Amino acid sequence: MRASLMNLVTLREDPADAEIASHRLLLRAGYLHKSGSGLYLYGPLMHRVITKVQAIVAEEISRTGALQITMPILQEQALWEKSGRWAAYQATRTMLTVKDRNDQVFGLAPTAEEVVTDYAAAVVKSYRQLPVTFFQQHTKFRDEIRPRFGLMRVKEFIMMDAYSFHASDESLAETYAAMRVAYTRAFRRMGLEAFAVEADAGAIGGTGSHEFMVAADVGEDAILFCAESGYAANVERATGRIAAAPGWNAPAAPQVVATPNVGTIADVIGFLNRNGFADATAAHALKCVLFVAKTVPSATKQAGADVSVAAFVRGDREVNEVKLLNSVNRHLGAQGPVLSLRPMHPEEVRAATGAEPGFAGPGDGLKVAVVIIDQTLKDAGALIAGANRTDHHVVGVQLPRDLPADRTVVWDDLTTIRAGDGCPLSGQPLAERRGIEVGHVFKLGTKYSAPMHAEFTGQDSKLHPFIMGCYGIGSSRVAAAAVEQHNDADGIRWPMAIAPYQVVVVPAGKPGDAATTTAAEGIYQALLASGIEALLDDRDAKPGVKFKDWDLVGIPLRIVCGRGLATGEVEFKPRGGESANVPVGEAAARAIVLVRAALAVV
RNA sequence: CGGGGCGUAGCUCAGCUUGGCUAGAGCGUUGCGUUCGGGACGCAGAGGUCGCAGGUUCAAAUCCUGUCGCCCCGACCA
Numbered sequence: 001m002r003a004s005l006m007n008l009v010t011l012r013e014d015p016a017d018a019e020i021a022s023h024r025l026l027l028r029a030g031y032l033h034k035s036g037s038g039l040y041l042y043g044p045l046m047h048r049v050i051t052k053v054q055a056i057v058a059e060e061i062s063r064t065g066a067l068q069i070t071m072p073i074l075q076e077q078a079l080w081e082k083s084g085r086w087a088a089y090q091a092t093r094t095m096l097t098v099k100d101r102n103d104q105v106f107g108l109a110p111t112a113e114e115v116v117t118d119y120a121a122a123v124v125k126s127y128r129q130l131p132v133t134f135f136q137q138h139t140k141f142r143d144e145i146r147p148r149f150g151l152m153r154v155k156e157f158i159m160m161d162a163y164s165f166h167a168s169d170e171s172l173a174e175t176y177a178a179m180r181v182a183y184t185r186a187f188r189r190m191g192l193e194a195f196a197v198e199a200d201a202g203a204i205g206g207t208g209s210h211e212f213m214v215a216a217d218v219g220e221d222a223i224l225f226c227a228e229s230g231y232a233a234n235v236e237r238a239t240g241r242i243a244a245a246p247g248w249n250a251p252a253a254p255q256v257v258a259t260p261n262v263g264t265i266a267d268v269i270g271f272l273n274r275n276g277f278a279d280a281t282a283a284h285a286l287k288c289v290l291f292v293a294k295t296v297p298s299a300t301k302q303a304g305a306d307v308s309v310a311a312f313v314r315g316d317r318e319v320n321e322v323k324l325l326n327s328v329n330r331h332l333g334a335q336g337p338v339l340s341l342r343p344m345h346p347e348e349v350r351a352a353t354g355a356e357p358g359f360a361g362p363g364d365g366l367k368v369a370v371v372i373i374d375q376t377l378k379d380a381g382a383l384i385a386g387a388n389r390t391d392h393h394v395v396g397v398q399l400p401r402d403l404p405a406d407r408t409v410v411w412d413d414l415t416t417i418r419a420g421d422g423c424p425l426s427g428q429p430l431a432e433r434r435g436i437e438v439g440h441v442f443k444l445g446t447k448y449s450a451p452m453h454a455e456f457t458g459q460d461s462k463l464h465p466f467i468m469g470c471y472g473i474g475s476s477r478v479a480a481a482a483v484e485q486h487n488d489a490d491g492i493r494w495p496m497a498i499a500p501y502q503v504v505v506v507p508a509g510k511p512g513d514a515a516t517t518t519a520a521e522g523i524y525q526a527l528l529a530s531g532i533e534a535l536l537d538d539r540d541a542k543p544g545v546k547f548k549d550w551d552l553v554g555i556p557l558r559i560v561c562g563r564g565l566a567t568g569e570v571e572f573k574p575r576g577g578e579s580a581n582v583p584v585g586e587a588a589a590r591a592i593v594l595v596r597a598a599l600a601v602v
Numbered sequence: 603c604g605g606g607g608c609g610u611a612g613c614u615c616a617g618c619u620u621g622g623c624u625a626g627a628g629c630g631u632u633g634c635g636u637u638c639g640g641g642a643c644g645c646a647g648a649g650g651u652c653g654c655a656g657g658u659u660c661a662a663a664u665c666c667u668g669u670c671g672c673c674c675c676g677a678c679c680a
Contacts (some may be wrong), residue, residue: 012629012641013614016672030615037672081662094678110680145603152680158680202679211680220679340677437680441647475679490640508639544640551640562639571639 001501003537003546006044010549013550020218022483023150025492027271029552031500038147038155045553048480048500050158053190054137056497060186064178066133066162071115073139074098074106074410079114085203091296092339096141096155096204108141111204113448113470116163120466121454127167127307130456130466131175135162137475149218151480152436162471165449167458172467176443179288179471180544183212183439189601191495194438197223199320200234203339204470206444212473213435214481221437224430226423231430236322239413240430241422242376245283245314250382251396260391263358266317268393270382277395285315286385288360290344290352290368293328296337307338308352308368310360312375313415315384320416327412328373353388361386363486364404370408373399375412378501383500384437400576436481437474444468481555492554493576496598496599503527503591504535504555508543519570519584520561532595550574557585557594 018024031046080086134552188195198209225232365388449465509516527534
């Protein structure tokens with residue numbers, strides 16, 4: 001491509017509303033045009049990048065034996081009713097919907113489990129056809145609460161989504177493992193440092209899942225990991241060993257203590273330290289967080305309802321709301337599902353505890369539907385709890401000894417694990433880093449096939465629901481993540497495999513100078529003839545302008561035909577690397593070798 | 603949805619507090635000339651319903667009310 005024909009428009013200044021590197025650079029270099037909040041137009045350069053990402057992803061997913069298809073974006077409400085997810089997605093308002101002229105409602109594909117399960121049920125009738133995996137790369141829509149960070153979180157994006165169907169858990173495990181290998185290969189080919197972490201399954205559901213993260217400081221997810229055991233998990237899901245609180249001089253039996261005007265844990269401990277309990281710390285307190293869980297209409301229960309929940313963790317720790325939500329759902333079972341939790345308003349706290357906020361405890365006076373206590377607090381020794389009475393706490397509470405006789409308690413893991421806690425496998429301190437979620441794999445089991453009656457005939461001549469897995473890669477997000485990992489002060493540094501063009505040839509003499517023009521044109525034509533994706537910067541611009549532009553755009557290799565021609569040489573300048581002089585006659589051949597080496601599948 | 607901020611030229615911004623001439627600058631862009639290895643220079647030009655609607659006023663980018671949109675922090679997710 002000749003630069004004079006490619007409508008290259010670069011900005012000298014950063015767009016005001018771009019915060020992170022990928023957003024800023026992709027806008028500045030002309031890859032993206034913002035069409036609306038969370039909506040982007042992919043310019044000619046971006047289109048090439050996305051196409052390459054999709055090709056590599058498709059190649060690696062296909063390598064597992066998966067079959068590429070294309071599913072409709074408009075999804076009938078009735079199909080989602082069959083799986084029971086319509087109400088859930090409406091309640092969380094994740095799905096955008098449209099109506100046709102007959103007022104029939106359609107969802108705009110946020111994902112495609114229902115559609116593909118319906119398809120599999122129609123075309124897969126026997127265990128002899130299993131396992132089978134279908135995938136597509138298509139536009140997805142999410143009614144994001146807050147689009148953010150350019151391509152990172154948008155309302156409309158391109159996703160590779162794959163769905164596997166199995167006759168057994170063992171078969172699912174094989175494909176799940178093969179997909180993880182495919183992901184790893186795909187990300188490595190695209191020059192991304194990505195790693196798998198244990199994850200919460202969220203609204204997709206199922207029995208297990210891993211996320212693929214690209215390490216980046218601007219990532220929206222926190223990852224805890226252990227170098228020794230290899231353990232890595234999203235903080236939403238991470239478990240760990242929490243060091244026990246040190247012993248302290250606590251009363252043997254619960255003792256009510258007046259704690260006037262000290263509602264927060266820090267204040268309560270400070271007050272007690274000054275009033276007879278000098279060695280009490282926040283780790284000896286019982287933190288109570290009160291929530292309202294909102295259930296959604298389901299097959300067994302037409303109307304949604306509010307369920308009050310009290311969650312207890314150690315005073316120096318935080319409640320993990322994802323763990324709590326999962327725990328509430330396990331406990332409520334058929335009364336669920338619960339899709340969201342919100343903290344109680346002050347008046348609700350007063351109704352639930354009979355006290356001002358800040359004095360809630362597990363003892364008498366707490367009136368909530370569900371009480372969940374972090375399992376580490378069982379037999380944890382003496383604790384300081386709210387007394388459910390304004391300005392009073394109870395010191396020396398022991399669990400479960402001092403719980404009211406009629407109190408039903410769920411013991412579960414509710415604590416947010418943090419760096420420094422012990423690895424659940426090795427016990428070594430966990431470290432933390434941030435990541436961008438670029439892929440996710442789920443073991444779905446029969447979550448969709450059972451309610452949708454998607455069944456096959458087994459070897460036993462009986463009908464069985466498919467055992468399923470599903471797998472997603474955010475193709476457009478991958479491109480943004482690549483920029484996050486590969487940029488510098490001058491612009492983007494694309495990995496060769498996903499760069500919009502591989503080489504740019506820059507004539508750097510006076511415009512129209514015969515020697516530079518001839519040399520550049522010759523190299524350019526030789527590269528094209530060998531299938532290299534080459535650019536020729538034939539614009540009437542000064543060399544400095546050209547250099548700045550190609551650094552910003554991020555072309556991996558620049559060949560400059562300029563003053564070196566006097567001695568028969570051109571300059572090779574890898575983006576971000578050292579320049580070297582190369583004889584004109586060898587330039588094309590050496591560039592071809594460089595590009596092919598960088599693209600070689602490892 | 604709660605909290606914070608912003609809407610003035612294609613981009614980045616000034617002007618608004620304290621209303622008043624024809625609404626400005628830099629970059630970009632068009633024409634001509636000079637220049638040509640890291641975002642050159644001179645001259646000439648184009649480009650604006652100051653987000654939108656209403657109000658106050660002799661007079662509104664500026665003050666008031668409403669409204670729409672965008673960005674950032676939290677809950678959602680590839």
